[in-house]
Amino acid sequence: MSAEERFAGGERAVNGEPVVRVRNLHKWFGRLHVLRGVDLDVAEREVVVIIGRSGSGKSTFLRCINFLEEPSAGEVAVAGISIPAGHRGRELNRDLLKLRMRTGMVFQEFNLFPHMTVLENVSEGPVTVKRIPRAEAVRMGEHFLAKVGLLDKRDEYPIRLSSGQKQRVAIARALCMEPRVMLFDEPTSALDPELTGEVLDVMRQLARDGMTMLVVTHEMGFARDVADRVIFMEDGIFVEQGPPDVIFRRPQDPRTQRFLQRVLD
Amino acid sequence: MVPGAVRPVDVADAAWGERQLLVQARQRRVRQLQLFAVWLGIIVLVAGVLVRFNLDVGFMTTWGWFILSRGVPTTLGVSLASITFATVLALIGSLMRISRSPILSGIASFYVSLFRGTPLLVQIYIIYIGLPQLGIVLPAIFAGVLALSLNYGAYMTEIFRAGIQSIGHGQREAALSLGMTPQQTFRRIIWPQAVRLIIPPIGNEFVAMLKDSSLVSVMGIWELTFTATKSGRPRFKNMEALLIAAAAYWVLTALFSTIQSLIESRLGKAHER
Numbered sequence: 024m025s026a027e028e029r030f031a032g033g034e035r036a037v038n039g040e041p042v043v044r045v046r047n048l049h050k051w052f053g054r055l056h057v058l059r060g061v062d063l064d065v066a067e068r069e070v071v072v073i074i075g076r077s078g079s080g081k082s083t084f085l086r087c088i089n090f091l092e093e094p095s096a097g098e099v100a101v102a103g104i105s106i107p108a109g110h111r112g113r114e115l116n117r118d119l120l121k122l123r124m125r126t127g128m129v130f131q132e133f134n135l136f137p138h139m140t141v142l143e144n145v146s147e148g149p150v151t152v153k154r155i156p157r158a159e160a161v162r163m164g165e166h167f168l169a170k171v172g173l174l175d176k177r178d179e180y181p182i183r184l185s186s187g188q189k190q191r192v193a194i195a196r197a198l199c200m201e202p203r204v205m206l207f208d209e210p211t212s213a214l215d216p217e218l219t220g221e222v223l224d225v226m227r228q229l230a231r232d233g234m235t236m237l238v239v240t241h242e243m244g245f246a247r248d249v250a251d252r253v254i255f256m257e258d259g260i261f262v263e264q265g266p267p268d269v270i271f272r273r274p275q276d277p278r279t280q281r282f283l284q285r286v287l288d
Numbered sequence: 289m290v291p292g293a294v295r296p297v298d299v300a301d302a303a304w305g306e307r308q309l310l311v312q313a314r315q316r317r318v319r320q321l322q323l324f325a326v327w328l329g330i331i332v333l334v335a336g337v338l339v340r341f342n343l344d345v346g347f348m349t350t351w352g353w354f355i356l357s358r359g360v361p362t363t364l365g366v367s368l369a370s371i372t373f374a375t376v377l378a379l380i381g382s383l384m385r386i387s388r389s390p391i392l393s394g395i396a397s398f399y400v401s402l403f404r405g406t407p408l409l410v411q412i413y414i415i416y417i418g419l420p421q422l423g424i425v426l427p428a429i430f431a432g433v434l435a436l437s438l439n440y441g442a443y444m445t446e447i448f449r450a451g452i453q454s455i456g457h458g459q460r461e462a463a464l465s466l467g468m469t470p471q472q473t474f475r476r477i478i479w480p481q482a483v484r485l486i487i488p489p490i491g492n493e494f495v496a497m498l499k500d501s502s503l504v505s506v507m508g509i510w511e512l513t514f515t516a517t518k519s520g521r522p523r524f525k526n527m528e529a530l531l532i533a534a535a536a537y538w539v540l541t542a543l544f545s546t547i548q549s550l551i552e553s554r555l556g557k558a559h560e561r
């Protein structure tokens with residue numbers, strides 16, 4: 024499929040196993056029922072954008088996919104590694120590490136490692152987790168730094184980077200693990216406004232290169248241009264989903280309509 | 289311009305800024321001189337009081353060397369050994385304290401509470417003259433190092449714990465999301481950042497320990513304090529001997545405080561602009 028077709032937001036053939044499969048996911052924080060039975064399949068190379076108001080459970084959902092939050096019930100599978108909620112054992116633990124290796128995550132607050140240079144940040148995963156020889160990890164790191172346009176910053180410490188540069192390094196750090204899917208949790212919300220563009224450009228390029236992506240964002244322009252599918256979430260459930268054209272132009276559910284009316288003016 | 293007229297201050301004027309910097313530098317130098325003068329005044333005053341003690345300079349020169357050469361190495365040795373063991377205890381203690389296991393965390397918090405809640409001198413006595421009632425007799429030097437290590441280990445456990453816990457949650461999550469195990473996350477990400485926060489307080493603890501090590505003199509260890517009292521008392525030269533010991537402690541603590549602040553500023557600069 025060509026880039027033009029992608030940007031037309033055309034239907035995407037789901038071939039083979041979905042990269043992410045979520046079944047009947049629930050999450051309670053004490054009495055608070057934050058995720059109330061969520062199902063999702065994300066196909067290879069698909070870009071899914073989740074929108075919804077604050078507190079609707081978007082972050083919690085993403086964090087349950089790589090088990091930064093422990094799901095209360097249901098099942099999550101990434102790239103064929105399936106983990107049901109609630110079980111804890113050694114075998115499962117190994118599965119958990121494998122699942123996380125195949126799942127890249129980009130945080131709102133970047134979370135770069137301040138005691139490492141940019142290059143050390145991005146090669147840390149391959150060296151420590153995959154036990155790849157350092158020289159090779161450095162080559163990989165340089166490759167992905169070049170991809171986000173920051174190869175010239177390889178020896179800087181994160182404190183010397185702008186917020187946009189930090190987030191691009193964070194993206195390169197996740198890519199260095201060669202994940203099957205990238206999760207983005209409001210990657211531009213902590214940026215100085217004039218720097219959101221450079222991060223969104225990197226994400227656009229990533230989508231064009233065929234990365235499977237699950238993105239939580241308030242950037243409606245990005246959702247409209249890049250997403251294959253937009254999901255509107257409210258009160259812990261997926262209220263409505265479809266191609267961006269449909270969701271943005273002809274939303275069916277009154278809740279979606281109300282939300283879009285507010286954010287699009 | 290009319291002579292004597294006040295020229296309006298032009299803040300944008302570069303020369304004006306330069307002059308301000310010079311003025312500030314001179315104010316700083318004047319202040320340092322003032323402080324130095326105050327110190328000098330106090331020293332002269334104290335010296336005046338000391339003269340009235342009719343200090344025996346002969347004793348101080350003949351026995352001074354003995355007190356220093358015998359006492360300082362032991363004081364330093366005891367302190368260095370104790371701070372080393374205390375650091376190990378604190379590392380273990382802090383890891384237990386923050387572990388999820390209620391047993392480990394409970395043991396660690398009990399240890400901290402007990403050893404921070406009782407006087408060091410009582411701990412020394414219990415180890416040295418209490419334990420023998422159970423048939424456990426420890427050599428004095430061993431008992432001293434043990435007591436200092438346990439006591440400082442308790443305080444430092446809390447320092448380590450605070451340092452480790454002050455590393456933001458996001459760091460742990462970023463590491464875990466790459467697929468690191470909790471152990472790798474601690475070793476590679478949390479600990480290296482915590483160490484930068486922990487090392488300066490360890491320096492403080494060491495300086496404090498140099499002084500607290502004088503308490504082990506009650507067991508007859510020939511460190512600075514014991515050596516001084518042992519040399520002075522039989523010759524009725526307590527003041528002379530103790531002054532030498534006090535001066536030695538002062539020089540040592542000043543020395544290590546300086547080293548510590550050097551390390552601190554080094555660590556502070558690392559990874560920064």
Ligand SMILES: Nc1ncnc2c1ncn2[C@@H]1O[C@H](COP(=O)(O)OP(=O)(O)OP(=O)(O)O)[C@@H](O)[C@H]1O
Nearest residue numbers: 052055057075076077078079080081082083084209
């Ligand atoms: N660790 C936690 N403990 C208790 N409650 C939590 C926790 N994390 C999130 N919540 C609650 O769960 C609900 C969903 O939070 P979540 O962060 O998933 O929302 P969100 O859609 O990402 O919102 P935002 O757009 O503000 O990021 C909120 O009511 C929040 O207060």
Ligand SMILES: [Mg+2]
Nearest residue numbers: 081082083209
């Ligand atoms: Mg959120």
